[in-house]
Amino acid sequence: MRYQDQLFEQRENALLDAARRLFAEQPWDRVTIAEVAIAAGIGKGTVYKHFPSKEALYARLVLDLSQANLLELRALHAASTAQDAMRRVIRRAFEQMLANPLQAQLCLHCDRPEFQERLDAPYRQQFRDMEELYQGFFSEMLSVALNNQALSASDCQNLLWGVEACVNGVMARIASGGFAHWAEPIALAEYFDRVTDFIIAGLRSQASELLAQPLCHE
Template sequence: MRYQDELFQQRETLLLDTALSLFRDSGWERVTIAQLAQHAGVAKGTVYKHFSSKESIYARLALGFSRDCLTHYRALEPAGTPLQSIRRVLHEAFALMQAHPVDVQLCLHCDRPELQARLGEDERAAMEALDRDYQVLFHELVRAAIEAGEVPDKPIEGLFWGVDAIFQGVMERIAAGGLGPERHGTPSLEAYFEHVVEFIVAGLTGPDPVQGREIAQ
């Protein structure tokens, strides 16, 4: 890598780190490009050499967090049976999101189609590629459980979208700051996570609801 390219990359990393710190302290919607430039010690125009807009910064941070999470899941050691490994990944996912609520807020914000339409082609392609990587991991985990006889052999794609919908709900709860006082009698997010994990597992191990409906018809 050329020296100028290395400096450019270092400055971009500095801007992203500074942006995330400001977003966590002051709220990502309120921080301006001018404030980011001031805290990073660069000119405002320099920020735009790296990012076309603040939404581009949102996307880069959301991508970085999601990639780091995926890397973490793939690095986990197998936890006994394949189904136990699925439980472990789910618990790790919820713990990571709970520890980084601002990152979760950015991920939800960047999942909006209208925002993605305003991003550059490279950023949209990166998001699509990351979505595929998550689907690959899910398929690997569920296929292993099917081969072990822990999960019935049913279409994995439908299972993925069901779990994805549940994840969106969990992310919304984390982004909102929790469940609220005495909501449904659940005392903590940890207890809520445990219920959600078991709900997901029940969906994986139970009969295919679509197939059951077709038979009933």
């Protein structure tokens, strides 16, 4: 790698690290690009060579963590038995969110259509690519859970909608601070277990119905 490229990468990593620190100290939506530049020891004008807007900075943080999380989930799935692989992956996905509530807030923010519309085309494409990677992993995981009985792409997509609704609900709950404000608080560990059970039961039931339909394989 050329020296200039190395320097560019170092500056970019410094900006991302500074943004993470600031977001942990104060509301992330109030942090300015100027504050990120000062925290990173980089001129404000230089920041825009890496991130043309705050939206681009948010997008990069979410994309980087999503990529890292997916790699961890793939490794966990590969190291698990077919019987418990899906349960371990779903449960770990919830733990990943809980480990970084601020990132859960950012993920929900970046998923909004109006946010996506403000992004430059390359960032929008990266989000589409990431979505396809997660969909592909879900299809592989579902195939293993069904003893390698393959469903059509459209059937997998339909099942994924239900999983996405549950996962987004958990993400919103974590982003809002859990259940501490409830009259009878629920332990998040128990909540994760129950939602995981619900997802798996629903997938198995719906997948069995789809596999029983001859037309779904044509």
